[in-house]
Amino acid sequence: MSKLHLVFGxxxxxxxxxxxxxxxxxxxxxxxxDYPTAEKAWRAAAQRTVDDAEMKFVVVHLHRLMEPSxxxxxxx
Numbered sequence: 001m002s003k004l005h006l007v008f009g010x011x012x013x014x015x016x017x018x019x020x021x022x023x024x025x026x027x028x029x030x031x032x033x034d035y036p037t038a039e040k041a042w043r044a045a046a047q048r049t050v051d052d053a054e055m056k057f058v059v060v061h062l063h064r065l066m067e068p069s070x071x072x073x074x075x076x
Contacts, residue, residue: 002063005038006031009045009057018058029057 007029011021020026029045032038038059049055 002033003035004031004033004062004066005035006060006062007038007041007045007057008060009049009055011054012056015053015056018056020056021054027057031062035059035061 008026009029010023010026013019013021027045029041032041042057042059045057049057
C-alpha cells in the first residue's frame with residue numbers, strides 16, 4: 001500500500017496556526033506516494049514563498065486518514 005501524502009498551502013491569518021483565510025485560494029501542490037517525495041515538494045513550495053509570512057504549506061498524511069487503524073497506537 002502506498003502511503004499517500006497531500007501537499008497544499010495558502011494564506012493564513014496567523015503563521016502559528018492552520019487557519020487558512022480563503023479556502024477558494026488554496027494552492028494544491030499535489031499528492032505524493034511517500035513522505036520524502038512530499039517533503040521535497042513542500043520545501044520547494046515553501047521556499048518559493050519564503051518572503052511572504054502569510055503563506056503556509058503543509059503535508060497531510062492521507063494514508064492515516066484513509067486507514068487510521070494502521071497508525072493507531074496499540075491498545076493498553
